[in-house]
Amino acid sequence: MNRERSPRTSRFAIGFRLAAFGVFLAGGLWAFPPPVGAAEPGCSPGSTPSSPGVEVGYGVGQRAPDFALPDFSGVPVSLSAFRGCPVVLDFWASWCKPCQVSVPKLEALRQKYQAFGLKVVAVSLDYRREDAARFLEAHGIRGFINLWAPFSESRAVAHLFGIESIPRTVFLDRQGIIRFIGHPESLTDAVLAPWL
Numbered sequence: 380m381n382r383e384r385s386p387r388t389s390r391f392a393i394g395f396r397l398a399a400f401g402v403f404l405a406g407g408l409w410a411f412p413p414p415v416g417a418a419e420p421g422c423s424p425g426s427t428p429s430s431p432g433v434e435v436g437y438g439v440g441q442r443a444p445d446f447a448l449p450d451f452s453g454v455p456v457s458l459s460a461f462r463g464c465p466v467v468l469d470f471w472a473s474w475c476k477p478c479q480v481s482v483p484k485l486e487a488l489r490q491k492y493q494a495f496g497l498k499v500v501a502v503s504l505d506y507r508r509e510d511a512a513r514f515l516e517a518h519g520i521r522g523f524i525n526l527w528a529p530f531s532e533s534r535a536v537a538h539l540f541g542i543e544s545i546p547r548t549v550f551l552d553r554q555g556i557i558r559f560i561g562h563p564e565s566l567t568d569a570v571l572a573p574w575l
Contacts, residue, residue, distance in 0.1 A: 456500075466498045467566065472504040473510045475545050486520045486522060502526045
């Protein structure tokens with residue numbers, strides 16, 4: 380027996396399917412993590428304009444040059460996306476013995492000041508992304524914004540900041556102005572405190 384559906388029943392079935400699909404989409408969207416640089420206490424990414432008239436460069440008191448590199452999942456991340464947050468920009472590699480000491484210390488610093496919105500953007504100069512990921516995982520470091528690209532690209536970004544050796548750390552205030560550049564061991568509470 381072949382029953383024809385009434386237009387009302389057909390509209391109801393279509394409406395029900397659309398509503399179910401909407402619930403599915405909404406449920407799926409909640410499963411995604413917040414975007415990189417999402418607002419947290421003490422940090423409003425993108426909300427603080429850069430200081431006009433400040434020269435772009437890699438010296439203390441200059442505005443940091445912008446760049447974009449992919450994160451470990453391949454999504455491009457730009458430094459300027461974190462304007463409004465204090466940022467520790469660290470250049471490192473898993474094969475670098477001093478970096479093996481300094482990276483866990485930067486994680487401790489990040490945890491200490493995360494209520495102020497401090498971000499650690501870590502640019503890996505490893506030849507293979509897997510090497511950097513393995514090191515961070517082995518040391519339980521999960522709070523960094525990890526960037527990796529083929530060595531020539533990462534090295535070009537390091538050169539934007541005048542960096543010739545690692546580990547090397549740059550600290551940016553909320554306007555993206557460089558307030559410190561040097562060895563990560565020298566990035567102390569006294570250096571950070573005025574800019575948090």
